[in-house]
Amino acid sequence: MKKSLKLIAAAASLTLITGVAVAPSAQAAKIKLCLALDTGGVDDHSFNQGAWTGAQESRVSNAEYLPASSSADFAPNIKTFVDKGCQLIVGVGFAISAEIVKSAKANPKISYAVVDDAGLDCDANWNCSPVSNVKGLTFKTDDAAFQAGYLAAGMSKTKKVATYGGMAFPTVTIFMDGFARGVAYWNQNKKKQVEVLGWDISNPDAGTFVGNFSDQNKALTISKGFEQQGADIIMPVAGNLGSAYAAASEKSKKSLTIWVDSDGFYNLTAGKDIVLTTVVKEIGASIKSVAADVAAKKFTNDSYVGTLKNKGVSIAPYHKLASKVRGKLKSEVLRIKNDIIKGNLDISTIK
């Protein structure tokens, strides 16, 4: 099943990818930017795609990528880039971090970056130290998810909202954390009792997860389960897994969805009408920023942290649902953003 899907996808994307990958013009001043992707493919509607889109937009570099079919591909993919003379190698996803660090230590003249990880060199006892040529690209996703949670609580008619993840990775649960705290902030301010299904900050082991990033049916079942329990706004933090649910819910009108990573309104083929907003994580922007550093010979190993302030994280426009969101709620959500940026609001204190 999976294989046949891959085949269809391969055949379908042939023209597209070939067209794109051979396109870059040869300009001497540009740096060679190489992306070692995580599993899931370049067209995952999620972080691989976000990274690749950002890399292509970078004006200072010629970009290329290699996909991984499993973690066994990470090391040889990076080695291929080293042999090709890439000046900046970006590992997309924390899973590839250890291999990036290994390669970086062996090739001190190449600059490296890792998405969603600090890119530290850690020994067996977890004593970690920074590596001079590895930059971590991390995101304060929970700040943006906090806004989304507040918005969801304010929008919910049933007083129940839900979230679930693909797998319990820290990069996933940070969305759910922020979302739940946002709901709690609404309850605190408005003296209301909006309930969050699927995630409890004080009991993370009981969180709801699909168990992978490939089982669309299971994600759909989980979503429908939440709808039956009364949730009318659902945030799936599972890459492209939420798309089957979004398409179904567009028809059934049972719930609205909050998308993650890159704006669902532009990424979904079906279901965009019920995308309330998206917790956007600008992986592309972080890659453009580190590419610019390398091109200008200003590369350092200080981590890039995407925040609301530098627009590394944000919530997307409400698009078609803009008229459904009350003006007061809109301005409150905006005020939360400003409060967080100014440091007046520390979301970790809200439970």
Add this chain to the structure above:
Amino acid sequence: MKNLVSKFGQTAKLPALSFALAFSITGLLIAFSDSKVLAKIGSPIEFIKSGLATIGNAYLALFQGSIFDINLARGNSFFQGFYPLSETIVTATPLILTGLSVALAFRSGLFNIGAQGQFIFGAIGASYVGFHFNLPTVIHILFAALAGIVLAAIWGGIVGILKAKTGAHEVILTIMMNYIAGYFILWILKTKPFLRPGRIDPIAPEVGLSARLPLLAGENLRIHAGIFIALASALFVWWLLAKTTIGFKFRAVGANSQAARTAGISVPFVVTSTMAICGGLAGLGGAVHVMGSAHALNTDVAGSFGFDAITVALLGRAQPLGTVFAALLFGALRAGGRTMQSNTGTPLDIVLVTQALIVLFIAAPTFVRFIFRLKKLSSSASLTSKGWNG
């Protein structure tokens, strides 16, 4: 001797022709998916010229990425030029073992779809022994490999027992057992003993240095001693099938289980022991993968080694030697596909198309025979269709 050569020629004919056909079609796909080639469709000569150039470049990159790369050899050491070959063998090593697992089952008339799950249990066993214990190097490797083999043999053996006792079909059983194994590894990676200190994501500690298979060509190449284990296992399977009584029983049941039963062979015994040995082989694949190149257990440690194994065994005509060659071919496609994508922009996924085409043609010998106007292909094509009646 002459007889043997012609026999080998007969067995190899179908795979070789399928191979040629698959590569021709893939070539067309490569050419027609290149926008620069398509732009020249107006003038036929230019079109064919640039089409052939594109195909040539892609296949050259495939060779560079899987056998030998002169650009790497020009650096500090000529030896580095063989880095691609090393990658081919590293990928092929677990595939040989899982392929043997499926091939051996075929020979006993069983369809082992469960190599994936057996691989996972082999990897779990070897990984745990590898990081938990501290032993002298050779003993540590043996112990870890044994742990992998035993766990996976039990996992495979369960299917054999269920089939022998209840008549449940092994295809369904092994598919379900794959699911169980897949979720089991998700669960076990979240348990205390398997969590890497300081991490909360599902990744196990790396196996100790004493449990790693020795590298064969220095630090820069990943090729490790696992290839010898794989080749020895191929030899073992050949010996088992050709030279032992139990192997004879396996083949007898594979050829006709009713006749075998009438002749006094215990079919339940054959089914159970075949599945246990198959499990052990796939488990050894998992163990070798963990001790040789992966070093740490994670949720997708098994990749598609267990599923590709079915293709490998089919391509290898369920013969040990054939399986070794088929696995090497798949390893080469995997390794070369990377360079092909990186150098020429031809998507890596195209090698999946090639793999699928090869198997498609092997599974449809009549079609290949028709294309090449062959009268008769000596084939054991029946081996693919045995599953439901065995």
